[in-house]
Amino acid sequence: MAKRTWTARxxxxxxxxAVPVLALLWVPWYPHDVPQxxxxxxxxxxxxxxxxxxxAFMAAAYALRRERxxxxxxxxxxQG
Amino acid sequence: MVNDEGVxxxxxxxxxxxxxxxxxVGFAAIQGRRGRHISGPPRTLDDWGLADRGFGAxxxxxxxxxxxxxxxxxIAIPAAMFSTGAVSGFFAxxxxxxxxxxxxxVMPRLWSVSHRRGHLTPADFVRDRYQSRTLAxxxxxxxxxATLPYIALQLVGIQAVFEVLGLGSGNAILNDLPLAVxxxxxxxxxxxxxxxxxALISVLKGGLLLLxxxxxxxxxxxxxxxxxxIFSAAREKLAAPVPGxxxxxxxxxxxxxxxxAYATLALGSAMALVVYPHTxxxxxxxxxxxxxxxxxxxxxxxxAVLALFALLGFFAVAAKIEPVGHDGTPNPQLVIPxxxxxxxxxxxxxxxxxxxxxxxxxxxxIMSIAAANLVSRNIYREFLRPYATARQELRVSKATxxxxxxxxxxxxxxxxxKFALGFQLLGGIWILQTFPAIVFGLxxxxxxxxxxxxxxxxxxxYGTVVAYNIVNPxxxxxxxxxxxxxxxxxxxxxxxxxxxxxxxxxxVGVTLLSRAIGHPPGRxxxxxADYHADTGDPxxxxxxxxxx
Numbered sequence: 001m002a003k004r005t006w007t008a009r010x011x012x013x014x015x016x017x018a019v020p021v022l023a024l025l026w027v028p029w030y031p032h033d034v035p036q037x038x039x040x041x042x043x044x045x046x047x048x049x050x051x052x053x054x055x056a057f058m059a060a061a062y063a064l065r066r067e068r069x070x071x072x073x074x075x076x077x078x079q080g
Numbered sequence: 081m082v083n084d085e086g087v088x089x090x091x092x093x094x095x096x097x098x099x100x101x102x103x104x105v106g107f108a109a110i111q112g113r114r115g116r117h118i119s120g121p122p123r124t125l126d127d128w129g130l131a132d133r134g135f136g137a138x139x140x141x142x143x144x145x146x147x148x149x150x151x152x153x154x155i156a157i158p159a160a161m162f163s164t165g166a167v168s169g170f171f172a173x174x175x176x177x178x179x180x181x182x183x184x185x186v187m188p189r190l191w192s193v194s195h196r197r198g199h200l201t202p203a204d205f206v207r208d209r210y211q212s213r214t215l216a217x218x219x220x221x222x223x224x225x226a227t228l229p230y231i232a233l234q235l236v237g238i239q240a241v242f243e244v245l246g247l248g249s250g251n252a253i254l255n256d257l258p259l260a261v262x263x264x265x266x267x268x269x270x271x272x273x274x275x276x277x278x279a280l281i282s283v284l285k286g287g288l289l290l291l292x293x294x295x296x297x298x299x300x301x302x303x304x305x306x307x308x309x310i311f312s313a314a315r316e317k318l319a320a321p322v323p324g325x326x327x328x329x330x331x332x333x334x335x336x337x338x339x340x341a342y343a344t345l346a347l348g349s350a351m352a353l354v355v356y357p358h359t360x361x362x363x364x365x366x367x368x369x370x371x372x373x374x375x376x377x378x379x380x381x382x383x384a385v386l387a388l389f390a391l392l393g394f395f396a397v398a399a400k401i402e403p404v405g406h407d408g409t410p411n412p413q414l415v416i417p418x419x420x421x422x423x424x425x426x427x428x429x430x431x432x433x434x435x436x437x438x439x440x441x442x443x444x445x446i447m448s449i450a451a452a453n454l455v456s457r458n459i460y461r462e463f464l465r466p467y468a469t470a471r472q473e474l475r476v477s478k479a480t481x482x483x484x485x486x487x488x489x490x491x492x493x494x495x496x497x498k499f500a501l502g503f504q505l506l507g508g509i510w511i512l513q514t515f516p517a518i519v520f521g522l523x524x525x526x527x528x529x530x531x532x533x534x535x536x537x538x539x540x541x542y543g544t545v546v547a548y549n550i551v552n553p554x555x556x557x558x559x560x561x562x563x564x565x566x567x568x569x570x571x572x573x574x575x576x577x578x579x580x581x582x583x584x585x586x587x588v589g590v591t592l593l594s595r596a597i598g599h600p601p602g603r604x605x606x607x608x609a610d611y612h613a614d615t616g617d618p619x620x621x622x623x624x625x626x627x628x
Binding site for chain 2: 017018020021024025026027028031032033036038039040041043044047048050051052054055058059061062065
């Protein structure tokens with residue numbers, strides 16, 4: 001894997017991690033009553049919805065950062 | 081079934097059964113060292129305090145989850161929702177979501193350098209990175225000061241459970257007997273088995289909490305007339321003016337004046353959690369670097385449990401729960417145990433109360449271990465006996481773990497509980513002041529140790545003074561809130577974060593100044609490769625003369 005791809009993947013992972021953080025820290029977006037979900041006010045279910053949201057974005061970030069190219073050859077050598 | 085003295089016997093029996101299970105599990109935990117060809121009690125601090133840094137993905141997952149979500153979150157957060165609403169309660173949901181991206185980024189580096197250099201505590205890392213004993217001592221003492229009231233609050237959580245069960249209404253000695261028994265069990269298995277005991281119990285904790293909250297959410301909305309009725313009742317209660325001040329009781333959904341408070345509470349608490357010694361302990365016990373990220377990815381599942389518990393505070397409003405303590409005064413901390421005791425059959429409320437009590441035992445054990453390691457590593461070995469053997473170090477740690485728990489118990493029994501709450505609030509403010517030294521230190525050695533020390537002191541003093549000046553208008557008590565006006569901005573924000581911003585500003589300023597006058601940057605015992613090291617990498621084994 002080329003070094004440039006790795007940098008791109010790091011940036012991608014960084015963006016994935018930043019999305020849930022910004023979505024929750026920018027409070028003016030969500031203190032509303034509507035739209036409601038099963039009788040729950042928007043304010044509450046928006047934040048609860050970010051629980052699976054955060055899991056999904058972190059899973060993406062994890063997948064992007066999974067293999068460090070530098071370590072890979074060493075690891076293969078050892079297993080081989 | 082309730083007997084003459086108001087004790088729910090069925091629920092109590094179930095609670096006792098669960099305590100017995102916990103005791104057996106706690107003492108059996110040491111049997112889990114399969115394949116290591118070791119038997120008998122732990123012999124080194126690494127073994128006792130970090131379970132030999134050997135936890136796989138699943139054990140680590142439960143351990144970290146069991147550490148982060150304390151009984152205090154399951155008691156105090158719903159209590160805050162019940163009495164003052166979303167800003168002081170529901171912020172815990174964004175807080176416990178935000179913490180994971182932060183752990184994902186920061187903790188693998190801390191894990192690697194600690195693994196490589198044999199660090200056991202955050203202060204160990206600071207000591208090696210900056211070669212400054214004073215800075216390391218500051219970090220260690222802050223960690224201790226912040227952890228002690230946190231342990232005390234776990235005991236307050238157990239006490240709330242006993243109080244709702246009807247125990248402790250009798251004479252003064254019987255009053256505190258159940259707490260003392262629970263405490264003795266906790267102290268004993270922590271003393272013997274170290275970190276392995278709470279790790280195994282946290283599996284039970286996770287399962288029970290998931291079960292309890294699922295049942296509550298299937299049954300209660302149906303019983304209380306649906307979410308719409310529940311939320312309307314909460315809104316009505318929180319909007320009602322307080323007799324005396326004329327201001328509304330609380331905040332249902334924050335309006336513009338609460339945006340900053342909400343965001344800073346969430347962010348500041350998340351940042352503080354990363355540097356709490358007990359979180360670091362739970363992270364460092366993982367077997368390899370990858371586990372830290374893998375688990376951060378899926379741990380928000382516990383936040384779902386927390387969010388549902390928080391909403392139970394509103395459920396209690398709709399159910400018209402009246403949490404009144406034995407002394408006859410209203411005590412919102414009792415609201416969740418009371419909700420389960422009032423609305424569920426005895427046997428299930430027994431299970432729910434056991435879940436809450438066990439939730440308290442796990443973090444209390446881990447916190448006492450973390451505090452003990454701070455004492456033995458960063459005070460005893462650093463200042464009192466530099467050539468301490470592994471055996472001496474372990475003995476000091478074990479003794480300290482008992483001592484801090486006795487301290488916490490005394491705190492709860494002999495001091496006003498309100499005092500414990502205020503102290504805990506201060507703990508959150510204090511611990512965040514170690515954030516620059518620890519987290520920035522993981523990325524750069526640019527800061528001068530003396531600058532970080534100056535920043536730390538500024539943040540500590542500022543935070544303490546501002547928190548002291550928050551006076552409850554009704555009771556006239558100090559330390560009665562964690563939100564104060566942010567200077568220059570004019571909005572209300574979490575004091576800890578304002579103090580931390582000041583701390584960073586001072587650290588940057590003093591570093592620039594000290595570089596300008598040509599002060600040498602000092603030494604650094606870590607190397608850049610340490611921050612990426614993983615188990616099994618060539619030439620990467622923990623340095624044994626440190627861990628011994």
